[in-house]
Amino acid sequence: MINRQMVLKSHPHGIPLPSDFEMVEADVPNPGPGEMLVRNLYFSLEAAIRGWLDGKANYFEPIPLGGAIRGPSVARVVKSNVEGFEPGEIIFGLHHWEDYSLSDANTVLLSKLQPKDGIPLSYYSGGLGGSGHTAYVGLHEIGKIQAGDTVVVSAAAGATGSMACQIAKLRGCRVVGIVGSADKARLITEELGADAAVNYKHCDDLAAAISAACPEGVDVYFDNVGGRTLDAVLTCMNTFGRVIGCGMISDYNNQDNPTPIYNMWKLVEKELTLRGFLLYSYMDQVPAAMDQLHTWLEQGELKILENITEGLPNAGWAYSEMMKGATIGKNLVKVDSE
Ligand SMILES: NC(=O)c1ccc[n+]([C@@H]2O[C@H](COP(=O)([O-])OP(=O)(O)OC[C@H]3O[C@@H](n4cnc5c(N)ncnc54)[C@H](OP(=O)(O)O)[C@@H]3O)[C@@H](O)[C@H]2O)c1
Numbered sequence: 001m002i003n004r005q006m007v008l009k010s011h012p013h014g015i016p017l018p019s020d021f022e023m024v025e026a027d028v029p030n031p032g033p034g035e036m037l038v039r040n041l042y043f044s045l046e047a048a049i050r051g052w053l054d055g056k057a058n059y060f061e062p063i064p065l066g067g068a069i070r071g072p073s074v075a076r077v078v079k080s081n082v083e084g085f086e087p088g089e090i091i092f093g094l095h096h097w098e099d100y101s102l103s104d105a106n107t108v109l110l111s112k113l114q115p116k117d118g119i120p121l122s123y124y125s126g127g128l129g130g131s132g133h134t135a136y137v138g139l140h141e142i143g144k145i146q147a148g149d150t151v152v153v154s155a156a157a158g159a160t161g162s163m164a165c166q167i168a169k170l171r172g173c174r175v176v177g178i179v180g181s182a183d184k185a186r187l188i189t190e191e192l193g194a195d196a197a198v199n200y201k202h203c204d205d206l207a208a209a210i211s212a213a214c215p216e217g218v219d220v221y222f223d224n225v226g227g228r229t230l231d232a233v234l235t236c237m238n239t240f241g242r243v244i245g246c247g248m249i250s251d252y253n254n255q256d257n258p259t260p261i262y263n264m265w266k267l268v269e270k271e272l273t274l275r276g277f278l279l280y281s282y283m284d285q286v287p288a289a290m291d292q293l294h295t296w297l298e299q300g301e302l303k304i305l306e307n308i309t310e311g312l313p314n315a316g317w318a319y320s321e322m323m324k325g326a327t328i329g330k331n332l333v334k335v336d337s338e
Contacts, residue, residue: 001027001028001100002025002026002027002028002099003025003026003027003028003029003098003099003100004023004024004025004098004099004312004313005023005024005025005026005068005096005097005098005099006021006022006023006068006069006097006098006312006313006315006316007021007022007023007024007066007067007068007069008020008021008022008053008063008064008065008066008067008069009021009022009065009066010065011053011054011055011065012050012053012054012253014253014254015253015320015323015324016050016053016253016316016319016320016323017316017320018316018317018320019316020053020316021069021315021316021319022316023312023313026098028099028100029100029101029102031079031080031081031102032081033081034081034082034104034105035081035082035102035103035104036077036078036079036080036081036082036085036102036103036104037077037078037079037080037100037101037102037103038073038075038076038077038078038091038093038095038100038101038102038103039075039076039078039099039100040073040074040075040095040097040098040099040100040101040335041073041074041075041076041090041121041334041335042073042074042121042122042124042125042308042332042333042334042335043071043072043073043097043125043315043332043333043335044071044072044073044074044125044126044129044130044131044159044330044331044332045071045315045318045319045322045331045332045333046071046072046130047247047249047252047322047323048247049069049070049071049319050249050252050253050323051252051255052070053069054255056255059278068096068097068098069096069097069315070094070095070096070097071094071095071096071097072092072093072094072095072109072125072129072130073092073093073095073101073125073335074090074091074092074113074121074122074124074125074129075090075091075092075093075095075101075103076088076089076090076091077089077090077091078100082103082104082105084112085112089112090112090113090114090115090121090124091103091110091111091112091113092109092110092111092113092124092125092129093107093108093109093110093111094107094108094109094110095107097312097315097333098312099312099335099336108280109130109279109280109283111283111286116294119294119297122306122308122332122334123297123304123306125330125332126159126304126306126329126330126332127159127162127163127293127297127302127304127305127306127330128290128293128294128297128304130279131159131160131163131330132163132289132290132293132304133279133285133286133289133290133293134160134163134246134279135160135161135163135164135167135222136163136167136285136289136292136293137277137279137282137285137286137289138160138164138222138244138246138277139151139164139167139168139171139220139222139244140285141277141282141285142242142244142245142275142277143220143222143242143244144220144242145168145171145173145219145220146171146173146219147171147172147173148172148173148174149168149173149174149219149220150173150174150175150176150214150216150217150218150219150220150238151164151168151173151174151175151176151218151219151220151221151222152175152176152177152178152210152214152218152220152221152222152233152236153165153168153175153176153177153178153194153222153224154177154178154200154221154222154223154224154225154229154230154233155178155179155224155225155247155249156177156178156179156184156188156192156194156197157177157179157184157187157188157192157305157328157329158224158327158328158329159305159329159330159331160224160246160247161177161222161224162188162192162303162305162328162329162330163302163304164222165177165188165192165193165194166192166193166296166301166302166303168220168222169192169193169194170296170301170302173220174195174214174216175193175194175195176194176195176196176197176198176210176213176214176218177189177192177194177196177197177198178197178198178200178210178225178229178233179197179198179199179200180199180200180201180325181199181201181325182199182202183328184197184199184328185197185198185199187305187328191303192303196213196214197213198210198213200228200229206228206229206232207232207233207235207236210232210233210236211235211236214236216238217236217237217238217241218233218236218237218238218241219237219238219241219242220241220242220243220244221233221237221241221242221243221244222244222246223243223244223245223246223247223248224246224247224249225247225248225249225250226247226248226249226250226251226258226259226261227248227250227251227258227259227261228250228259229250230243230248230261231259231261231262231263234261234263234264234266234267234272235263235266237266237270237272238270239270239271240270240271240272240273241270241272241273242272242273242274242275243272243273243274243275244275244277245274245275245276245277246276246277252323253323304329304330305328305329305330306329306330306332307327307328307329307330307331307332308332308333308334309331309332309333309334310333310334310336311333311334311335311336312333312335312336314333315333318331318333319331
């Protein structure tokens, strides 16, 4: 059997191009003791992968040239030498962009899924997977949201942001989303329940636009983008406000030259908390997040937005589109038609 793999062909300069990726064929690996062979079904395209393409370590090792792209997937167990995992079961974990991967008890983000009838499997790679869990843990554990808070979310029409907007709304907050197009502004206000939207690409004074959308100031900022948006929101924060450091995508395509932040004094002046987090350090909170997200979904209170690209060979193109900001909701690659 052949194992198709998508590997890194060249380090991207700026936004990754489809030509930075290449398909190769390898043998399907054999699971050794303590390992299992899994068939990848859906890959979740993650902004964080961009940092691993530059040849420099961050919180994971960089992906070497010629190495398979690392990314979380929903997968089916084919053969298992791992206690508690049986062939046919569905799992989630950090694997590689390939047909078949080896997984073991130490696989990052490894969890066994119990997909519910009537819920598409793809949801477990996005809204009911890492994106939903990140939004849920970030808002509750890091942001300590309370009903009545004004919560600002950046990249608000994206995978994490669209979930953060809805969760904050369901918790009784006033929600303002920051997005990069008029269509995304319409989507978050008309379909996701956000109270207002700010299009950062269409305003001369971003801080003034955020301030106008948040007349009572900002209590919690769910930051997906960093850069000039973070700088602007800092000037709008209320005393004892919380900034959730989820990601800084505006600098991911430009990591040698990060955007300066000028308003850090606001941390002192407004007694703010700015705390970063990575979901994998909070896996103990995922079961509770999953239960609540399932409940909201079944009650019709949550919308899961997806953008599914068919076929592993198109993964590089799909990633390029995502990192351009051209997409809405969770970006997934369906490995094949299985
Ligand atoms: N801490 C964690 O454990 C964790 C886990 C998952 C994700 N994250 C972080 O969450 C953030 C969102 O990731 P995601 O996977 O949900 O991606 P996403 O939001 O679905 O997709 C990326 C979106 O980011 C926005 N964007 C791209 N370039 C931008 C720029 N220069 N300035 C401002 N916005 C830009 C675009 O939306 P617009 O058109 O609105 O600009 C784009 O659609 C990332 O920073 C990621 O690293 C963190």
